[in-house]
Amino acid sequence: MKENTALKNTLKKQLLPRHIRMIAIGGMIGTGIFKGSADTIGLAGPSVIFSYLFAGLLLLIVMGALAEMAIVYPSHNMKDLIQKAFGRRFSFVTGATYCFMWLTVCVIEVIAAGSFLQYWFSSIPLWILCLICSIVLILINATSVKSFGEIEFWFAGIKIFVIIAFILLGVSILFGIIPSNSPSSEYLHNYSNFVPNGWKAVFSTLLVVIFSYGGSELIGLTITETKDAEKVLPGVVKGVMWRVVLFYTLPIFIICGLIPWDKIDANASPFVQVFEIAGLQGASHVMNFILLTAVLSAANSGIYGCTRMLHSLSQSGDAPKSLSYVNKQGVPIYSLGFSVLFLLMGTYIVYLYPE
Secondary structure, eight states: OOOHHHHTTTOOOOOOOOHHHHHHHHHOOOOOOOHHHHHHHHHGGGGGGHHHHHHHHHHHHHHHHHHHHHHHSSTTOOOHHHHHHHHHHHHHHHHHHHHHHHHHHHHHHHHHHHHHHHHTOOTTHHHHHHHHHHHHHHHHHOOOOHHHHHHHHHHHHHHHHHHHHHHHHHHHHTTSSOOOOOSGGGGGGGGHSTTHHHHHHHHHHHHHHHHHHTTGHHHHHHHHGBBBBBHHHHHHHHHHHHHHHHHHHHHHHHHHHSSGGSSSSSTTTTHHHHHHHOOOTTHHHHHHHHHHHHHHHHHHHHHHHHHHHHHHHHHSSSSSSSGGGOOOSHHHHHHHHHHHEEEEHHHHHHHOOOO
């Protein structure tokens, strides 16, 4: 009987290397680059590239250490590793805060997804669109972890495809392969224009930049559901880090090369502005779809992160024991139910206060 109960509380190792790679990349590439880059460029100009490189270096150090610990303790997730280093109390505070953070983010992302859908379906009330998004995300997370990994793989794939297409398009415009009305990029080589607000402004953007890289820590929660994690993780971490740094720095370099940093509209996506320079019609529709994908991907990953952290807290006795129950599909179903409750509360708030 005890053996059967233990089996029910065990997560299934169904995630493949490509799933983890895309979960990490998808978690880090979101509205932070598609929309938030307008804010960071507005603060520091083209020199904000150094902020992304510096934050990327910090991220590489942290994630590299995580990969090394996963080799030594292959059956431990992020919270378990924190407990080994700092004790149970610290790991509980970290785990509980992490759950609250993701639950809050999930609600915000679902509301954002509903607002993006209203761009096309303006006659439908926002709360109904939020409810539809919530139901879709709940169904995705109620399936096996392998199905979740597969869906997140394609969510992230869409974002990566757009960034690669953006880089190729931008390079073509900069080198005159595609004609456009963009201003000359010569000002990039002028020090006063490259660092227009001084180095202090570069460091002031680090808060936004590091927040943009948030989601990379999800790798630390996939350890217990990854086949041969101790062999897979080091290679995945190294590959993910340099890809993410390139996917952030190259688009920003292109944006600053095509649009003077002080002419970038803070209320719009710089990506849309570059697409319009290239003469692409319907750029706003394309970007709206990408932003919708980005927020749904973030909410999807957030629900996963919260349910797995609740499951881990329950197993260590820091949360109700029922939250550690895992169904036949390998999903902590009661932990997922707790997350669902927050999503529905968020939808209800939108119903009461649609503005």
